[in-house]
Amino acid sequence: MNNDIARPITAQLIVLGLVFAAIDAEASYAIYVGKNLTVDGSVLIGGSGDEVSSHWLEVVPARDHDSGTTVTVGVDGAANMPGRFIEIPQASRTHRYLTMNYSEYEGFPPPLTNGGLNEHNVAARDVWSPSRDELIAMTPDPQTGPNYSDLSRIVMQRATSAREAVEILGKLIDEYGYSTYGGNSHMFADPDEGWVFINYAGGRRLWIAERLGPDDIRMSYPGYIHEVPLDYRQHPDFMGSENFVDFAVAQGWFDPQAGVPFVASSVYGNNPPRYPRDEIEQELRRAAPIDLRRMLDVVRDVRISKDSTGYGQVASLRHGVRPELRTLWIAPTASVTAPFVPYRIGVQHVRPEYGKHRYLTKGEATRFVTRDWQIREATEFAGRTFKRLLYFACDHPGIFYPEVREALTAFE
Template sequence: MSIGFYVGHQLTKDGSTLLGGFGHEPSSHWIDIVPRQRHPAGSTMKVGVTENANIPGRLIDIPQAPYTNKYISSTYSEFEGFPPPLTNGGLNEHGVAGRDIWSPSRPELVDMTPTPQQGPNYSDLARIAMERAKTAREAVEIIGDLINTYGYSTYGGNSHLFADKDEGWVVIEYAGGQGLWAAERLGPDEVRVSYPGYIHNFPVDFKNNENYMGSDNIVEFARRQGWWNPATDHPDYLNLQDVYGEPFPGEGVSKREDHFTAMRIPTEREAELMSLVPVGLEDMLALVRDPRWSNDRAGYGQVAHIRPNVPNELQTLWLAVTGAVTTPYVPIPIATNPYAVPPEFLQHRYMTKYSDSAFLSANYAPQEATRYAVREFKRLMYFTSEHPEYFLNYVTGAIECFEQRLISERKGLEENYVRLLQNHQYDEATQLISANVHQRLLESLWLGIELTNTVETETRRLFGIRMPKDTRNPGETTPPWSQEMTAETIDELVTCYDPRLDIYPRPFGIYHQCCNQGTYGKKG
C-alpha cells in the first residue's frame, strides 16, 4: 500500500510540477543515488519474483539497456516476499519522477494469475522506468513494452504515477497473467491522488486518443469475461475501476472506527488537494507528512519538485528517509554525487530482510557502526505516538523550522552552482551541491536525536514508559516484553494521528512558535 499526489504545473505557485508520496513497507529503508551507467553489449538484468512470493513465480533474465540514467531513490528490503532490494521510483536525471502505488485487481483476476508467474514486478518496472525514461509518457511506454514482451509478476494488482515538468501519467498493471495494463494522461491543470491508484472512464478507441494507452486486449478481455457489455453499458468507454478493480477500501468505512482505512478514497483526497490550489512546495511537504496516513507504515516521504526553468541537474527530490510525520525532508538535487549520502542514511540491518539469519560481514562493519537514521527517527515516532496531543505539534514545528531554512537557502545555492558551471568549474559545482546535501542530511539526523532526547525525557518525567500487555497463552511463562512484537490488527498501528490536534490538511509551518517557545500540545 502506498499514496501518491500529483499536481500539474498550472495549479502550483511557481509553475512546477509536484509529485509526492511514499510506500508502505515493513522494511529497512535507505537513500540511493544511482549513477548514470554504461553496460556492455549482451548485459542482462534479473526480474520477477521467486517461489517464496505470495503468488509464486520464477525469476527471468531480460536485456539491459546500453545506457541507464542517474536517479535518486528510496530503497528498501522487503515487501510480499519479493527479491530485495526494492524501489518505488524517485527522480531521474531527465526530471522524470515516479511513484509506485498499490491498486488491487478484482478477485477473479488474482485467482487466474498463473503459478509460477513470470515477468518484471512492480519494483522492476519502477527501476527500469527511472533508468531509461526521458519523459513521463516514455516511462509508461517502457512499462507497457515490458509487460507486452515479458509478462508481469504481481502481488494482486499495482499502479504507477509518473510526472515531468509538462504532464503526468497514471498506469495500472492488473493481476491475472493476461498482460492487462492501461494508462491515462494527467494534464497540467489536473490533480490526482492515488490511494489506491485508479482509472475511471477509459475510451474504447483509446489507440486513437493521445491521452490514453493500454494493452491490446484491455477492452476485448473485459467483454469476453462479461464484465463490460457495450450493448447494456456505455458503448464508448468502460470504467476500469469498476471493470477490473475493487471498490476503494475507504468506501462505507466509519472514520471514527477506522480512520486510517476511511481515508483511502482518492476522489475525496483530490477535493482536499484542489482546495489548496495554487499549491506550493511547502503545501506538498505538509500533505505527505499528514498524520492521517504518515505513520509507522510509511517507509519514507518524497516530494519531487520539477521546475520548468532550471537545469536538469538542479531538479530536486525532497526526501525523508522514513515516515515524514517525524522525519525532516532534505532536498537532494540530481547533481549530487552518490557518495555524498552519509553512511547513517545507507543500508543498515535494522528491519532488513535476512539480517537475523547470519552474522554481519566485516565489509559492512564501519557502515553498520554508524547511527542508523531510520532507527533514530523511528524512535522519535514511537515516543511521539504515545502522547501526540502533547508532543506532535512541537516536533512538527521543530522539523518545519529546519526545512524552512533549507528552502530559504535554495536560491543562493543554485545561483552559485550555475555560476560555477558558466566558468566551466564542473567538479566544483558538483562538490558544492554534494557538500550541502551531506551536511544537511547529518544536520537533520542531529535534530532528530535532539528531539528524541527531549520527548523521551519529558515522557519519562510526565508519564513513564508504558510496558506491553501480556499476550501469552495459558501455561506459557515468557514475560510480556519478550513476546511477539508484530502487529496483527489495525488497532495496533503506531500512529501520531489525533483528531483533536488539528483540521487537516493544514498549512506548512503553523507550529513554528511551539518549537521556538519549547511548548507542548498547543498550536503556535
C-alpha cells in the same frame, strides 16, 4: 497551518494517537498536482511506500552496458504469488537517479524500489491497486515477467519523460508479461504532465494508462483509473494493452452494447477509495495554487503518514534546472515525524546515516556483521532515529506532536 490542506490540530492529534490501530501494508500513496495549479508553474508529485522492512537512500550513477547485457526480472518461488525469474535485455545506457530501496515486500527479491527521480526530471511513485478476485485466481503459477520494482527501476534507468515511461512499461508487459502480488499502479511525472499506469493480475498482460494534465489533481490511494474511452488506443490521453476492452467483454464483465461507460476501476479492479483520498484531492483544489511547502505538508498529513510508512518523497519538476541540481525531497521514514531533506541528482555520496543498515533488513538476523560493514553500523541510522521519535509522539500526541511538527517545518 493551512486548514484547506490539513484538519485542525486537535483532530490531527486524535488521528496520530490512533496511528497504530489501522496499520495496513497496502497503504502507499502518490499525489500529483498539475503545473497550472502550482505557485511557480512546476509539476508537484509526492508520496510514500508502505513496507515493513528497512529503507535506505541510494544514488545510482549512469552506466554504459555492453551489447547483449541482460537483467534478471520477476519473482521466484519464495514470493507470496510464486513465479520464475527470466532475463530481458538491458538498455545500452541507463540514467542516473535517486531512490529509496528496501528489502522486503510480499516475498519479492531485494533490493526493491518504488521509483524516485532521475537526471531527466522524471519522477516515479508506486502504489498498490488491487485487481478483482477472478484475475488474481487466473494468475499463473509460476508467473513470469518483470515485477513492480523491476518496472519502477527500469523507468528510472531509461525514461526521459513521463509519457515515455508509460511506453516503455507497456512494451515490456506486452512482450514479457508481469509478475504480480495482486495488482499494482505507478504514477509518473515530468515538468509538463503526469501519467497513472495500472497493471493487473491474471497473467493476461492487461494494462491501462491515463494522462494527468496541467489542471489535474490526483491522489492514488489506491491507484485508480475510472472511465476509459473505447477508442483508448487512438486517444491522446490514454494508452493500454490491445486486449484491454476485448478481454473484459469475453469474460462477461463488460457489454459494449449496454450504453454504459467502461470504468476500469470497476471492471478490472477491487479498489474502492480509501479515506482520505477524495478529501485530500478536494482540499488541494480549494487551496490552489499549491507551493512546495504545502505539498510537503500534505505528504506529512497524519491521516496517511503513519507507522507502516517507509519514507516520504516530494519532487518539484520544472524546466530550466540543470540536471545535477534536480532535487528530490526525502524523509528517511514516515514524514509525520521525520524531516524532508533535499537531495540533488548530482550528489556523489549519501551520508551513512541515510544508507543501508541492518535494522529490519531482510536476512540480517541470520548472520553477523562483517568487518567492512562495521563502520556503517556504528553510525546512527536515520530511519531508526525518527521512528523512535514517532513512537514518543504517539505516546502523548497532544503534548509532543505540535512541537515535533513545528520543529520539522522550521528545519525544512
